Amino acid sequence: MGIAVILFYFLFPAYLLFYSTRFSVINKIGVVVICYAGGLVLGNIHIIPESISGLQSDLMGVTILLGIPLVLFSENVVKWAKMAKTTFISLLLGVASVVVLVFVGYYIFRNSIPEIWKISGMMIGVYTGGTPNLAAIARGLGVDEELYIMTHTAELVIGAVILLFLLTGAKPFFGLWLKPYKAGKMESQPELDVADFESYDGFFKRKNLSGILKAFGVSLLIFGIGYGTTFLFKGDAKDTAAVLTVTTLGILASLVPGINRIKSSFQLGMYFIYVFCVIVASKADIIALFSVENMGLLVNLLLYISLVIVGSLLLHSLLSWIFGIDVDDFIITSTALSNSPPFVPVVAAAIKNKEVVMSGMIIGVIGYAIGNYLGVAIAYLLK
Numbered sequence: 296m297g298i299a300v301i302l303f304y305f306l307f308p309a310y311l312l313f314y315s316t317r318f319s320v321i322n323k324i325g326v327v328v329i330c331y332a333g334g335l336v337l338g339n340i341h342i343i344p345e346s347i348s349g350l351q352s353d354l355m356g357v358t359i360l361l362g363i364p365l366v367l368f369s370e371n372v373v374k375w376a377k378m379a380k381t382t383f384i385s386l387l388l389g390v391a392s393v394v395v396l397v398f399v400g401y402y403i404f405r406n407s408i409p410e411i412w413k414i415s416g417m418m419i420g421v422y423t424g425g426t427p428n429l430a431a432i433a434r435g436l437g438v439d440e441e442l443y444i445m446t447h448t449a450e451l452v453i454g455a456v457i458l459l460f461l462l463t464g465a466k467p468f469f470g471l472w473l474k475p476y477k478a479g480k481m482e483s484q485p486e487l488d489v490a491d492f493e494s495y496d497g498f499f500k501r502k503n504l505s506g507i508l509k510a511f512g513v514s515l516l517i518f519g520i521g522y523g524t525t526f527l528f529k530g531d532a533k534d535t536a537a538v539l540t541v542t543t544l545g546i547l548a549s550l551v552p553g554i555n556r557i558k559s560s561f562q563l564g565m566y567f568i569y570v571f572c573v574i575v576a577s578k579a580d581i582i583a584l585f586s587v588e589n590m591g592l593l594v595n596l597l598l599y600i601s602l603v604i605v606g607s608l609l610l611h612s613l614l615s616w617i618f619g620i621d622v623d624d625f626i627i628t629s630t631a632l633s634n635s636p637p638f639v640p641v642v643a644a645a646i647k648n649k650e651v652v653m654s655g656m657i658i659g660v661i662g663y664a665i666g667n668y669l670g671v672a673i674a675y676l677l678k
Contacts, residue, residue, distance in 0.1 A: 297347045307333050308569035312495045330569045334576025358571040359434045364517045364545030365564025366427050368554050382654040385620050385628040392611040393422045396603045401677050404599045413438050416674025418603050424666035427568050432670040435538035440578040449596045462645040469612050469622050476623035498562050510560035517544045542667045627651040631659035
């Protein structure tokens with residue numbers, strides 16, 4: 296039974312990703328949501344042997360340390376310097392806004408949410424880089440599995456509402472005080488293929504196998520170095536050091552053209568993140584998770600996360616007004632930070648401006664890289 300459970304951890308996300316290219320409903324629901332649901336069901340039908348409890352924790356660490364560098368391989372730090380001034384300013388304003396609101400929320404809810412310093416770090420991560428950074432920071436800070444699931448569940452609910460707002464009413468609302476976009480400015484920025492992010496079309500074809508194996512081999516090497524750093528530290532600092540090490544080495548590896556150009560490395564990295572999601576969900580007790588005793592905590596998490604996301608959006612809009620950022624650049628920056636690159640083209644289409652797609656993609660890519668450093672730093676500062 297233990298072997299069957301381990302196989303489920305790795306095969307369930309693989310099947311989901313394979314069939315996501317054939318059935319659009321999987322992407323509409325969200326692969327990460329289905330992974331959590333599958334893990335929760337597996338963990339709560341009580342078939343997982345106690346004997347693999349330690350192995351579950353080890354696999355969580357392995358999948359994160361393999362996934363993070365793979366996600367980062369498709370970046371190129373040198374090209375970031377070519378970002379237009381407006382895009383870079385908008386990025387800084389967005390990140391500054393969420394940091395301010397995380398501090399505000401921390402001091403409001405510090406007596407009602409346990410280990411809120413860890414959740415604060417996770418919020419920085421998810422706002423700048425989405426699920427990969429959220430999972431990495433949670434692992435690096437040693438967040439309890441049930442608290443992680445509750446936090447991400449609350450964030451997914453609120454994030455879905457915010458995404459709907461960005462798709463519909465954001466432009467007319469923020470356009471009341473932000474200046475309109477000047478058509479045709481087409482900022483000079485590095486090229487990025489939108490299809491490189493989370494699209495699994497062609498991923499399972501044989502022609503991509505050699506590149507995938509190459510990326511996996513480099514990631515294994517980085518994993519070994521990251522794991523080696525754990526012997527230099529004690530306690531939670533061991534996992535933190537490992538996560539930051541693989542993040543740094545992943546960015547450095549992206550500077551090597553032969554690694555940076557590997558197709559599907561991002562998708563392979565996300566696969567390992569999804570495996571992590573299944574494992575962590577299978578360790579959570581769903582009855583305890585949503586019990587009457589935990590309802591108070593869940594409500595406080597919803598309030599805290601709402602304050603951070605909604606508050607940072609409003610603060611970002613105010614700062615954008617002060618610094619002269621137009622409404623379209625503001626909306627696409629907020630989308631890239633709070634929802635990650637795959638949603639950028641969708642929102643760009645909704646606001647009828649394909650010119651901002653590239654700047655949004657670049658901002659989202661940078662978010663993947665800086666989120667782990669910033670999230671961990673803010674968490675330990677608050678601690």
